[in-house]
Amino acid sequence: MPLSNKKNLILFLITCLFIVSCGASSDSTETKSPNVPNSKIMLGAYLKNDGWSVDILEKFKADTHKQTSIITLYTNFEMDWSFLTTQTSNIVASGSTPLITLMPFNSGYEDLLSMIATGEKDSYINRWIEDFKAWRDSYPEESRPTILLRFGHEFNGNWYAWGNQPEAYKAAWRHIHGLFETAGVNNSVEWIWSASATDTDDYNDITVYYPGDDVVDWTSLDGYNWGSNYTWSSWRTFDEVFSAAYVTLVENYPHKPILIAEVASTEPSDLPDPAWGQYGDDSDSVESKEVWIRNMLIRIKESYPAIRAVSWFNVNKELSWSLNETARNGLANTGLSAYNQSILDSHFLSEFVPLDSPPPVMSAKRSTASYCEIASSKLPAVVGLESRQKQAEGMRNLPADILTKLRQQRLNFY
Numbered sequence: 001m002p003l004s005n006k007k008n009l010i011l012f013l014i015t016c017l018f019i020v021s022c023g024a025s026s027d028s029t030e031t032k033s034p035n036v037p038n039s040k041i042m043l044g045a046y047l048k049n050d051g052w053s054v055d056i057l058e059k060f061k062a063d064t065h066k067q068t069s070i071i072t073l074y075t076n077f078e079m080d081w082s083f084l085t086t087q088t089s090n091i092v093a094s095g096s097t098p099l100i101t102l103m104p105f106n107s108g109y110e111d112l113l114s115m116i117a118t119g120e121k122d123s124y125i126n127r128w129i130e131d132f133k134a135w136r137d138s139y140p141e142e143s144r145p146t147i148l149l150r151f152g153h154e155f156n157g158n159w160y161a162w163g164n165q166p167e168a169y170k171a172a173w174r175h176i177h178g179l180f181e182t183a184g185v186n187n188s189v190e191w192i193w194s195a196s197a198t199d200t201d202d203y204n205d206i207t208v209y210y211p212g213d214d215v216v217d218w219t220s221l222d223g224y225n226w227g228s229n230y231t232w233s234s235w236r237t238f239d240e241v242f243s244a245a246y247v248t249l250v251e252n253y254p255h256k257p258i259l260i261a262e263v264a265s266t267e268p269s270d271l272p273d274p275a276w277g278q279y280g281d282d283s284d285s286v287e288s289k290e291v292w293i294r295n296m297l298i299r300i301k302e303s304y305p306a307i308r309a310v311s312w313f314n315v316n317k318e319l320s321w322s323l324n325e326t327a328r329n330g331l332a333n334t335g336l337s338a339y340n341q342s343i344l345d346s347h348f349l350s351e352f353v354p355l356d357s358p359p360p361v362m363s364a365k366r367s368t369a370s371y372c373e374i375a376s377s378k379l380p381a382v383v384g385l386e387s388r389q390k391q392a393e394g395m396r397n398l399p400a401d402i403l404t405k406l407r408q409q410r411l412n413f414y
Contacts, residue, residue, distance in 0.1 A: 032190065032217050032355035041300060042349045044070030044099065044311030046262065048325070051087035057094040060314065063324045065340040067350035070148065070311055071096040072261070076103045077112055077124060081131030088135065092145050097352040099148040099192070099261070099311070104162050104172065111161040113152070117171035125176055129183045136188055146188055146354050150261060151176060153194040154222055155209050156201045158396060159406055164201040166208040173211040190217045190355055194261050197223030197245040198388055200395045206245070207252050217355055218308075219249045222262035225292060227284040229272045229319060232394020235284040238263075238296035240384025242304075247379055250306050254375050257308040257355070260300075264313040264321035265292040269329045276318040277402040290338040293323075297342040299380070306375035312339070318406075 043066060047056050050073040061067065071091045075084060088098040104112040115121050136144050151173060157163045162172075173193075180186050193216045195206040203209075210216070223241040226233035242260070249258055268287045272278035300307050313321050320327035323336040342348070398406070 039305045039308070040347055040349050041307060042069035042309040042352060043343060044068060044072065044096075044259075044261075044309055045314045046072035046074075046311060048315050050074055051091045051098070054090055054094070057090060057096075060324065061094060063336060064343070066343045066348065068096050069349060069352040070099050070309060072099040072101060072150075072311055074101045074103060076105050077121065078106045080124070080128055081135060085131075085135050088145075088147065092139075097146060097148065099150060101150045101153055101194075101261075103160070104152050105160070111165075113162050113165055113168040113172040117168065117175050119175070122179065125179050126183070129180060129185055132188075133183070133185055136185075144188065146190060146352070148190045148192055148218070148259075150192040150194045150220065153220075153261065154196040156199050156203070156206050157196045158200045159403060164203075166203060169209050170211040174215055177211075177215040187356075191215060192218040192220045192259060192261065194220035194222060194259075195245065197221045197242050198392050198395070200392050204392075206248060210253070213253070213255075216253075216256060218259045219253050219256045220259040220261045221245050221249070223260075224263065224313070224319075224321070225265040226319065226391070227266040227268065227270060227280075227287070228282065229266060229270055229278045229280045229284075230391075230394060231280050232390050233280060234387055234390075235268075235287045236384055236387055237292070238299050239303075239380060240387060243380045243382045244385060244388060246304060246306070247382055250375055250379060254306070256306075257375075258304075258306045260307060260310040262313045263296070263310060265289050265296075265335070267320040267327050267329075267334060269327060269331070270319050271328070273318070273328075277398055277406060278318075289333075289335040293335045294338040294342055297339075297345075297348070301345070301347050303378060303380040305378055 045060060045068050047060055049056050051057065051071060057071070071094070073084075073087050073091070084100070088100070091098045104116060106112065112121060116125070132147070139145060152160075152162045152169060154160060155163055155165075155169050162169065177186075177191060180189060193210065195209070199206065221242060223245070225236050225238075225241060227235050241263075246258065249256070266284070267289055268285050271282060272280045297310075300310060312323065314323055314325075316322045316325055316327060316333070320329075320333055322333045323339055325333050327333045
């Protein structure tokens with residue numbers, strides 16, 4: 001058989017496999033059905049102060065050309081709705097939907113997965129649920145907010161205590177989801193299973209952490225362009241950061257919408273900071289964050305149809321990630337102009353669309369099948385595998401003291 005015919009046959013067989021997989025999923029899963037109007041994309045952001053500051057929420061709204069659908073905040077097992085009520089209410093009042101990242105740790109940085117799975121944390125979780133219900137029910141019935149809940153994100157990394165434990169992670173996820181189900185609140189919660197786009201664990205396979213179709217509404221990825229600031233990093237495009245992990249999600253879970261829960265690019269003006277274990281160079285000084293962002297939004301629209309939401313990590317932390325703050329060099333962050341120009345495209349949505357919103361002409365089951373067809377209709381070329389592997393090895397080999405410092409700084413920052 002000629003090579004071209006073989007390629008066509010392979011592509012045909014892959015398409016058939018996707019269709020079979022999608023069809024099976026739409027019949028068997030009991031989770032929420034994605035309503036995807038032409039696979040449009042909701043906009044999100046993580047902002048400084050985790051929703052505590054109304055001024056910061058309003059500033060981002062004023063600086064960007066579209067309302068942000070989703071605003072992220074971070075919390076842990078020593079915080080509850082005595083904190084979250086103010087944070088989520090501020091986010092809802094600003095016109096956005098809260099995405100709560102619930103991190104299974106406490107002030108001692110303990111790994112809580114086994115305690116969650118065995119019920120030792122049930123009193124905390126059940127109180128969390130009851131307080132969430134009270135907050136939700138404080139709104140008029142016709143306008144009660146949904147929350148997105150991201151439990152134990154970046155589980156395939158080596159920087160959090162809950163990482164690198166697929167069986168414990170799955171058991172904890174299913175237990176906590178079951179408590180929400182028993183309480184009857186999952187109609188107001190969308191569950192986000194969120195991996196790092198780069199594997200730095202012992203498994204190199206995010207699918208071993210998947211807790212099951214019946215307890216996951218979204219799959220999700222976090223990824224960053226670190227530039228040349230680390231010895232193991234380089235300037236990487238959106239495709240180089242995300243394409244491999246994205247294809248893994250679509251091939252394994254084609255019926256689940258994908259949320260890019262954390263994404264950002266360093267400033268080319270950033271210089272390596274040893275306080276963060278950065279001993280790279282300034283070879284990325286000729287690059288452009290504006291170009292990176294413009295390319296990201298173009299590529300998502302053109303080649304990533306399973307992505308339903310993208311959330312920019314808008315805080316200057318170990319690098320200058322933000323769009324509208326002051327970068328390390330004392331000058332304004334760059335990227336805002338490209339972001340604003342790009343999101344004017346009608347492909348990017350300013351309103352939040354819950355997964356169970358009824359589509360205009362098709363049933364929920366048909367919506368799931370149609371989404372699956374959209375998701376599997378096009379796959380980006382997988383690029384950047386060599387730089388991805390180099391980054392993974394570099395992060396795995398960080399000295400223990402640097403890794404501990406990074407972990408504590410990240411957690412304390414949130």
